[in-house]
Amino acid sequence: MTFTASAEVIRYVGADPVFLDVEEGSCLVTPSGIDEALNRMPGIKAVVVVHFGGQAADMPGIMKICRARGVSVIEDAAHAFPTRCAGRMIGEWGDVTCFSFDANKTITTGEGGMLVTNDERIAKRARTMRLHGIDRDIWNRFTSASASWEYDVVAPGFKYNLPDLAAAVGLAQLKRAHEYRECRQKIAEKYLDGFRSLPDVSLPLVHGRGEDHAWHLFWLVLGPGARLNRAAFIEALSRHEIGYSVHYKPLHRMTYYKETYSLSPELFPNAERHWKGCVSLPLFPTMSAEENGFVVDTVRSLLS
């Protein structure tokens, strides 16, 4: 099932969202940030936690706070497959967890994703809503003894079903998910070692063990005292034919969210600092040790 944590979902839920700043270094929401928001606005019904870059947010802390208040927890695990937190997989913590299998994610079906839940009521609703609000899923229609043509539409659903061909690609990728993750961890560790002492360059803050991390992204944050500013660094990477990206321009700077919810940069100082200096470096399982070393050496020569 495809799931997009976007304006479409917010509109569907029908209530105005509250946006939180993230922790500096990890870009994760924290239990204390959530606690403070729930105290300020006791009407909040659900919290959406993004496991940014492939690292888990503090799920034991977040679940404790939310369970005590009867607040549901939805995890955006688009970056976090496979990721662990306190010995449990991401997907085993919240009420609902959404994974993405988009083309640039840790496993892919081209487009698509997966929603997991332990709640049978939510599962039933999701199964109905993913295919036009139909009360029988397509598998049931063609495998049960009752007539395949007969179905009812019981809700105003979406067209979010994962096509069979995409699912077949996903099943093949799934078998290799841990192997891919280990490759990414090795690359990330080489980056962490190589860039530790660069002046005014911040590295991702890793809370747990490296092996709990999906390592979907590896970024540097260039501060005002870095050897190059971001534009010059990006230009130099391009000159050396090193791919890069910027993850991300934050929601408070996106026109729709900024205007609809009156968001401004002063409300999100940590996200703002990250965004002003962040550059993501290449990180993919088939990256060779030579390519990894070339990026380390080039970045060091540019920023030392």
Ligand SMILES: Cc1ncc(COP(=O)(O)O)c(C=O)c1O
């Ligand atoms: C954090 C995060 N959440 C959700 C999504 C959306 O995933 P999808 O395009 O599979 O709906 C993305 C996609 O890049 C993402 O990075």
